[in-house]
Amino acid sequence: MGVLVTLSHLSKTFDSGLQALANVDLQIGDGEFVSLVGPSGCGKSTALRLIAGLTKPTAGTISFPAGKPEMGFVFQEPTLMPWATALSNARLPLDLKGVARGEANGRARAALEETGLRGFEAAYPRELSGGMKMRVSIARAFVGRPKLLLMDEPFAALDEMTRAELNDDFLKLWKAAGLTVVFVTHSVAEAAYLSTRVAVMSPRPGRIVADIALGRAPTPDPSRRFSPELAADARRISDALHGAMKAAA
């Protein structure tokens, strides 16, 4: 398994003097589903933005051994253009790459269908429910066939049922697309259900304090949510998290 991204000795201090990340080391392999969990404000979003190249590190490096991959980003909010239809929203990355309109429309339509939004191509965001908007956002992230998908608490604003549903639908997409995912979440259970690996961060300034390989391929199987294995995994993640918080206090 090749390495896709390597963060080494990564630190980020903002202009305000606030240090968000201190010496983060993390390697993400091709095809992994890595969850980042950590207390609020520990720099998870900052880490994602660094990987995406949206801000620059103060120290350390981010390297892509196999070349910079095509990336997608999903935020906690759907972050759609309210003046554009679901189809135009999903098409955005292709439009920016200059893909011809006809082809772009076809691919965006396919991406919407994959996320379960067939028939809603012409709908405007305000005509969609929260879960459907998130699906458009995911379709948009998938449409350019990225190699690496960065997700910042994408399902946190949804109710539990919608969230579970989207978890499963997303796992199917992940498997089918052979994608690598870095997934920020506050939910230990969600991390345990979705990931192949969980990186636990300390309170600010954030460091990786535990790197837990879950040693299995996550499957979209709701019955798994209440399995003893998953409970054990959640327990390990939770213990590491509380250990980190206690150490900082």
Place this chain on the structure above:
Amino acid sequence: MKELAKIFVPLLLGVAVFGLWQFLVRRYQVPVYVLPAPGDIAQAFVDNFAALMAAAATTLKIVAIAFLLALASGVLLAVLFSLSRVVELALYPYAVILQVTPVVAIAPLIVIWVHYERIELALLILAWIVAFFPILANTTIGLRSADRNLIDLLRLYGAGRFGILWRVQLPGALPYLLGAMKVSGGLALIGTIVAEFAAGTGNDTGIGWTIIEAGRNLHIATMFAALALLAAMGIAIFFALSALEWLLLRRWHESALAAQG
């Protein structure tokens, strides 16, 4: 039912007021040079129809050009502001100064500068000054209120400064701009009329001048007719711009949603 009431209740009130007005003026034989009855005003309107229409057309032309200039320059400057903080820092204070100085006070100066023979140009400049600022201020805010995450997303997908402007900032500023246009359309009309009054010369043939002249000659009924026409123009501008707003926003913006109930 509610929709009908919205039209008929004010209409009914109007008819009642005009009826009472007509009745009282006739009953107490108020001289026509003090307060003409609605009938007299209608008569004056018919008698001076051609002149009034010509004056309205002159004024409307200036209003339209001033408004379009204000729209273009306001949006352009707002875009420049959003592209360059330095330009904004340098120019914004002057835009504010232009805005807070009463147009009546600048009018004589502008009229002198462009000469009396070109009074229409003076009116145009003055109306533009009044109409310009709301467009600039609102568009500037609109361009700045774009969703930061959406902008980051565009950057991630390789969009440049202009791509972001075109795809996210300008569409996002549209509701702000359309709101400002409703204000500016009315202001352009007010600015033109005020400028006509301030210029106070016979070279001009706009509706403002019609009012001044009718006043000087004590043709009060004509004055009222011109006033009514002026009000009608203001209302027409407002409705036209509201319709444009509705057309452009109805599918996606919350303000249009609220209107639909």
